[in-house]
Amino acid sequence: MSYSKPVFKDKYSNFINGKFVPPVGGDYFENTSPVDGSVIAKYPRSQKEDVENAVEAANAAKDAWGNTSAAERARLLNKVADIIEANLEEFAVVETCDNGKPIRETLNADIPLAVDHWRYFAACIRAEEGSATELDQHTLSMNIKEPLGVVGQIIPWNFPLLMLSWKLPPALATGNCVVLKPAEQTPSSATLLMEKIADVFPPGVLNVVHGFGPEAGKPLASSSKIDKVAFTGETTTGQLIMQYASKNLNPVTMELGGKSPNVFFNSVMDEDDAFLDKAIEGAVLFAFNQGEVCTCPSRILVQEDIYDAFMERVVARTKAIVQTSPYDINSMVGAQASNDQYEKIQAYFKIGKEEGAKVLTGGEAAKLEGDLANGYYIQPTILEGHNKMRVFQEEIFGPVVCVTKFKDEAEAIEIANDTMYGLGAGVWTRDAHQLYQIPRAIKAGRVWVNCYHAYPAHAPFGGYKKSGFGRENHLMMMNHYRQTKNMLISYDKNKLGFF
Numbered sequence: 229m230s231y232s233k234p235v236f237k238d239k240y241s242n243f244i245n246g247k248f249v250p251p252v253g254g255d256y257f258e259n260t261s262p263v264d265g266s267v268i269a270k271y272p273r274s275q276k277e278d279v280e281n282a283v284e285a286a287n288a289a290k291d292a293w294g295n296t297s298a299a300e301r302a303r304l305l306n307k308v309a310d311i312i313e314a315n316l317e318e319f320a321v322v323e324t325c326d327n328g329k330p331i332r333e334t335l336n337a338d339i340p341l342a343v344d345h346w347r348y349f350a351a352c353i354r355a356e357e358g359s360a361t362e363l364d365q366h367t368l369s370m371n372i373k374e375p376l377g378v379v380g381q382i383i384p385w386n387f388p389l390l391m392l393s394w395k396l397p398p399a400l401a402t403g404n405c406v407v408l409k410p411a412e413q414t415p416s417s418a419t420l421l422m423e424k425i426a427d428v429f430p431p432g433v434l435n436v437v438h439g440f441g442p443e444a445g446k447p448l449a450s451s452s453k454i455d456k457v458a459f460t461g462e463t464t465t466g467q468l469i470m471q472y473a474s475k476n477l478n479p480v481t482m483e484l485g486g487k488s489p490n491v492f493f494n495s496v497m498d499e500d501d502a503f504l505d506k507a508i509e510g511a512v513l514f515a516f517n518q519g520e521v522c523t524c525p526s527r528i529l530v531q532e533d534i535y536d537a538f539m540e541r542v543v544a545r546t547k548a549i550v551q552t553s554p555y556d557i558n559s560m561v562g563a564q565a566s567n568d569q570y571e572k573i574q575a576y577f578k579i580g581k582e583e584g585a586k587v588l589t590g591g592e593a594a595k596l597e598g599d600l601a602n603g604y605y606i607q608p609t610i611l612e613g614h615n616k617m618r619v620f621q622e623e624i625f626g627p628v629v630c631v632t633k634f635k636d637e638a639e640a641i642e643i644a645n646d647t648m649y650g651l652g653a654g655v656w657t658r659d660a661h662q663l664y665q666i667p668r669a670i671k672a673g674r675v676w677v678n679c680y681h682a683y684p685a686h687a688p689f690g691g692y693k694k695s696g697f698g699r700e701n702h703l704m705m706m707n708h709y710r711q712t713k714n715m716l717i718s719y720d721k722n723k724l725g726f727f
């Protein structure tokens with residue numbers, strides 16, 4: 229079954245103070261579909277003034293929204309979830325068109341998961357219990373969580389609606405107003421969402437401003453009229469955002485890049501065991517979402533005594549990946565999100581080959597036919613080499629994995645930890661000791677054991693080292709969007725007696 233390319237308007241607007249408004253300066257940029265290289269629509273090329281208008285609207289709305297009951301906020305979050313779910317197919321097709329990822333993923337993974345995040349935080353905010361402690365028989369200590377006020381959120385292009393749904397629900401559930409800047413490469417699903425939910429929140433509570441990083445993202449992160457910046461994107465951009473926010477002493481949360489190891493111990497190699505098949509699939513998951521995943525298992529580490537037999541199967545499985553039109557439900561790997569990414573990945577093929585990496589499969593752009601010939605397709609690629617190579621150390625963000633061997637547990641841990649990143653990792657083993665001790669020794673915020681690429685709303689997610697700090701998802705996320713007021717209440721009739 230194949231879906232059709234969606235129909236777009238000629239141009240779209242920002243969403244500020246409950247209304248769709250054109251950019252103040254009247255400038256737009258063209259957004260392209262990576263599926264076939266065609267222009268989809270024009271989006272506002274917003275500047276500082278647009279951001280200031282959105283921040284002002286959010287500030288005007290924040291007191292009333294912050295005082296809304298938890299039940300009412302939860303009701304509205306659930307309403308958003310219902311609206312996305314009722315239009316799931318439309319969101320999935322728009323996301324595929326805008327980002328290039330296969331419809332199989334948008335329909336079955338991204339959009340349903342986005343829905344679940346809205347519902348999860350709607351439930352969390354109502355399920356919370358307060359904390360009051362009796363300090364002595366006359367004195368009560370009460371911790372009250374208050375919203376921060378206005379939050380600036382900046383997101384990347386690799387999971388447009390899902391990243392938005394990681395960011396907005398916890399901020400809104402905890403009573404904050406938001407100004408969100410989607411990535412300029414993928415503005416479509418955020419725009420579609422605003423069209424569908426324009427009347428759900430009071431004006432000013434949720435604002436979306438489109439545009440480029442230095443022109444719209446920087447004034448947002450630098451604004452003295454916001455109270456926090458939540459960022460997901462590249463490590464180098466995160467460093468800039470922290471500088472901007474530091475001028476206002478604003479707190480930040482940073483979800484940044486990764487170069488995640490996926491470690492296979494020799495106990496996975498039992499020919500008669502179905503688990504081997506699962507492990508091989510786990511190795512091939514580097515091609516999931518075209519490798520445009522911050523936790524892409526982009527380094528495979530295999531124990532040396534099973535290396536040849538295991539990799540023979542991994543290569544065969546990779547070669548069997550179906551790469552057709554992203555609108556085709558059978559397609560397993562789509563187009564890279566932009567021409568920049570497409571070129572960057574090919575540059576890394578050159579770097580890898582010059583460094584002496586051996587291409588086990590792929591290593592080139594993929595040639596698709598018809599309209600797709602103008603799309604940005606890359607063959608799922610396996611490079612063999614060693615961990616000091618640039619292709620092992622730098623984030624390629626494509627369907628590319630670098631594979632190397634290790635001797636024993638100590639060497640596996642050493643290689644796994646030998647990058648500047650610490651976002652995700654995978655460990656595959658049948659050994660009970662290893663399945664606890666190896667994840668504990670790997671410096672990463674999320675370690676999948678005998679699985680990979682699961683992102684449930686109720687499991688905390690985030691980075692160690694240069695992959696960031698703060699956590700997304702899980703109810704612990706809500707504390708990144710509020711501050712604690714402690715009230716000390718005396719019930720004692722008697723004076724203190726100091727004076």
Ligand code: NAD
Nearest residue numbers: 383384385410411441445446461462465483484485486522
């Ligand atoms: P990016 O840093 O280039 O851009 C991310 C966002 O920041 C975009 O909206 C962009 O417009 C904005 N931006 C860029 N420069 C800016 C500036 N100077 N000031 C303010 N805003 C600016 O990242 P990307 O290429 O869009 O996304 C890919 C990166 O995101 C990868 O490194 C990936 O690992 C990371 N990522 C991390 C997670 C996570 O949860 N840790 C999740 C998804 C993606």
